[in-house]
Amino acid sequence: xxxxRRDPIVGRWVIVDTDHPANPKDFHYEQNxxxxxxxxxxxxxxxxxxxEIECFREQGTSANSSGWQVRVVANKFPALQIEGNLDRRPxxxxxxxxxxxxxxxxxxxxxxxxxxxxxxxxxIENYIKMCRNRAVDLAKDKxxxxxxxxxxxxxxxxASLEHAHTQVVAxxxxxxxxxxxxxxxxxxxxxxERCIFCDMIRQETQEKDRVVLENKFFLSFCPFVSxxxxxxxxxxxxxxxxxxxxxDEEVGYLAxxxxxxxxxxxxxxxxVAYNYIIHVAPINGETDVEYYHWHIEFMPKLTxxxxxxxxxxxxxxxxxxxxxxxxxxxGL
Amino acid sequence: xxxxRRDPIVGRWVIVDTDHPANPKDFHYEQNxxxxxxxxxxxxxxxxxxxEIECFREQGTSANSSGWQVRVVANKFPALQIEGNLDRRPxxxxxxxxxxxxxxxxxxxxxxxxxxxxxxxxxIENYIKMCRNRAVDLAKDKxxxxxxxxxxxxxxxxASLEHAHTQVVAxxxxxxxxxxxxxxxxxxxxxxERCIFCDMIRQETQEKDRVVLENKFFLSFCPFVSxxxxxxxxxxxxxxxxxxxxxDEEVGYLAxxxxxxxxxxxxxxxxVAYNYIIHVAPINGETDVEYYHWHIEFMPKLTxxxxxxxxxxxxxxxxxxxxxxxxxxxGL
Numbered sequence: 262x263x264x265x266r267r268d269p270i271v272g273r274w275v276i277v278d279t280d281h282p283a284n285p286k287d288f289h290y291e292q293n294x295x296x297x298x299x300x301x302x303x304x305x306x307x308x309x310x311x312x313e314i315e316c317f318r319e320q321g322t323s324a325n326s327s328g329w330q331v332r333v334v335a336n337k338f339p340a341l342q343i344e345g346n347l348d349r350r351p352x353x354x355x356x357x358x359x360x361x362x363x364x365x366x367x368x369x370x371x372x373x374x375x376x377x378x379x380x381x382x383x384x385i386e387n388y389i390k391m392c393r394n395r396a397v398d399l400a401k402d403k404x405x406x407x408x409x410x411x412x413x414x415x416x417x418x419x420a421s422l423e424h425a426h427t428q429v430v431a432x433x434x435x436x437x438x439x440x441x442x443x444x445x446x447x448x449x450x451x452x453x454e455r456c457i458f459c460d461m462i463r464q465e466t467q468e469k470d471r472v473v474l475e476n477k478f479f480l481s482f483c484p485f486v487s488x489x490x491x492x493x494x495x496x497x498x499x500x501x502x503x504x505x506x507x508x509d510e511e512v513g514y515l516a517x518x519x520x521x522x523x524x525x526x527x528x529x530x531x532x533v534a535y536n537y538i539i540h541v542a543p544i545n546g547e548t549d550v551e552y553y554h555w556h557i558e559f560m561p562k563l564t565x566x567x568x569x570x571x572x573x574x575x576x577x578x579x580x581x582x583x584x585x586x587x588x589x590x591x592g593l
Numbered sequence: 594x595x596x597x598r599r600d601p602i603v604g605r606w607v608i609v610d611t612d613h614p615a616n617p618k619d620f621h622y623e624q625n626x627x628x629x630x631x632x633x634x635x636x637x638x639x640x641x642x643x644x645e646i647e648c649f650r651e652q653g654t655s656a657n658s659s660g661w662q663v664r665v666v667a668n669k670f671p672a673l674q675i676e677g678n679l680d681r682r683p684x685x686x687x688x689x690x691x692x693x694x695x696x697x698x699x700x701x702x703x704x705x706x707x708x709x710x711x712x713x714x715x716x717i718e719n720y721i722k723m724c725r726n727r728a729v730d731l732a733k734d735k736x737x738x739x740x741x742x743x744x745x746x747x748x749x750x751x752a753s754l755e756h757a758h759t760q761v762v763a764x765x766x767x768x769x770x771x772x773x774x775x776x777x778x779x780x781x782x783x784x785x786e787r788c789i790f791c792d793m794i795r796q797e798t799q800e801k802d803r804v805v806l807e808n809k810f811f812l813s814f815c816p817f818v819s820x821x822x823x824x825x826x827x828x829x830x831x832x833x834x835x836x837x838x839x840x841d842e843e844v845g846y847l848a849x850x851x852x853x854x855x856x857x858x859x860x861x862x863x864x865v866a867y868n869y870i871i872h873v874a875p876i877n878g879e880t881d882v883e884y885y886h887w888h889i890e891f892m893p894k895l896t897x898x899x900x901x902x903x904x905x906x907x908x909x910x911x912x913x914x915x916x917x918x919x920x921x922x923x924g925l
Binding site: 263264265266267269271272273274276277340341347352353354355356357358359360361407409411412413417418419420428430432433434436437438439441457460461464468485486536537538540558560565566567568569571572573574575577 | 595596597598599601603604605606608609672673679684685686687688689690691692693739741743744745749750751752760762764765766768769770771773789792793796800817818868869870872890892897898899900901903904905906907909
């Protein structure tokens with residue numbers, strides 16, 4: 262069938278079909294369709310959500326009314342609750358604690374049926390600035406060890422509401438997948454005294470065949486060890502462990518590459534559902550993280566994860582990232 | 594929302610909704626429906642598959658013809674290929690090798706629309722004995738380090754063919770998820786000089802509220818740190834690292850608990866799709882594995898895995914395993 266590839270950060274193996282790579286036409290995915298109906302995230306329905314935590318709005322408009330561009334509210338069905346203490350305790354050989362944390366929703370725009378590629382550049386910039394604001398604000402709570410920003414777009418990607426939104430969860434512990442990334446990146450740094458993500462950017466910009474887009478501050482590419490067909494990582498070229506410390510100039514370039522990358526995917530796969538996750542270093546620990554580099558991992562929902570992947574953590578990618586990049590750039 | 598629970602083996606955290614646990618009626622899952630059509634796994638169509646590798650068949654019938662009960666063939670679209678050497682090599686900072694391994698399909702019965710609960714006890718026993726045979730046979734190839742048996746039932750669980758079947762993949766390296774389980778189980782053993790799975794069986798049979806079924810040799814229970822609603826583990830009570838070394842008497846009891854456990858799930862969720870994975874210790878390494886205990890992890894396909902789970906490895910279980918077990922036992 263082809264090749265086994267090993268992720269240099271977490272040690273995950275992926276089987277890549279280099280012999281008979283799939284064609285975009287081979288993927289039969291569930292297309293995202295807006296059903297409409299009354300939406301709590303829409304302009305005019307501000308009273309249907311919990312009160313806003315933070316908002317970019319027109320001067321002279323009042324909180325929880327119309328006139329906003331980006332709006333942050335608490336998740337109505339939070340996975341974790343802001344009150345209380347962790348209280349870690351055993352139950353026989355098991356371990357448990359209270360579900361303390363924060364769970365917010367960033368409503369990216371007042372328009373029901375607009376995804377990121379449909380927004381204007383300054384609208385996407387406002388959305389990114391709001392993510393930055395929330396990252397700064399939530400990090401003030403010393404109980405939190407990690408902030409996870411993620412976006413489920415389309416019901417096939419797990420979105421329960423159609424209106425585009427990003428979620429942020431503040432966690433009282435560093436989650437397992439992040440801890441593994443940190444450990445892997447740290448052991449590379451300990452050995453080489455260089456950031457593995459910075460080296461990855463060097464190699465990708467040299468080899469070029471996995472690069473999708475590049476601008477002054479960012480690179481978007483299909484990773485050499487893609488778990489999923491058409492997986493894309495967006496990475497800042499300048500070393501930085503946190504999204505929260507990007508400059509306003511960088512925000513503009515991030516908005517551009519995010520918009521264009523998603524547009525390219527939707528060009529090949531109309532109305533595809535997708536997830537993206539913003540990977541950053543843990544908070545409220547070390548301040549000068551040299552070995553970790555924040556980035557976005559984007560995964561279109563084209564295949565099912567089944568028993569093999571669950572059992573092994575091994576993934577099967579039916580197309581090479583090199584070819585995915587070619588299709589995205591329109592070269593195939 | 595509730596409680597955070599930490600898996601004592603791999604350190605994974607799960608958010609369990611103890612406050613407002615879901616009801617089985619809250620899950621809107623895709624029901625599995627047989628569409629029929631020409632099936633290469635059906636009685637009479639033996640010529641449509643690659644030639645059989647091993648088969649239980651009536652005396653006097655010849656290979657690749659009718660008259661069989663359980664049939665093993667090579668996967669027509671193998672993820673890995675049996676020929677060749679691994680040839681591990683670098684590509685800049687990345688690592689790769691050839692896709693060497695084995696990928697077989699165990700066709701559990703000649704009947705198109707029969708799932709395990711629909712089979713007779715001796716038919717399920719034959720299926721388990723065939724898994725045992727394949728485990729013994731594949732372990733003879735010293736290039737293989739791990740054997741993963743798994744079953745995707747229903748298209749929502751990733752099955753590409755309707756006719757029930759189990760897959761086995763022989764891997765040239767121990768996959769990441771297994772390596773983590775091993776590391777966790779080993780550090781418990783190093784500290785306590787006891788197998789963590791044996792201790793888990795002790796605690797579960799004492800506390801009883803997560804137990805679904807129990808017989809002379811096996812226990813089926815909803816794990817304290819369930820990633821998914823109605824997740825169930827089936828575990829041998831006697832310490833044993835490998836499925837391949839179970840006795841014929843144990844095979845009978847395993848067939849019984851497997852049949853009844855799946856029947857109980859299907860009783861609550863008619864025609865639900867599901868995956869199960871048989872977790873065993875690595876092969877062709879240590880022979881006397883005291884710290885690891887083979888078991889089956891069963892996961893009905895009731896929810897979507899979305900950005901949060903992908904990013905963190907943190908799972909959200911909308912129902913407690915204690916309540917899942919009650920529903921399965923018919924007590925709610």
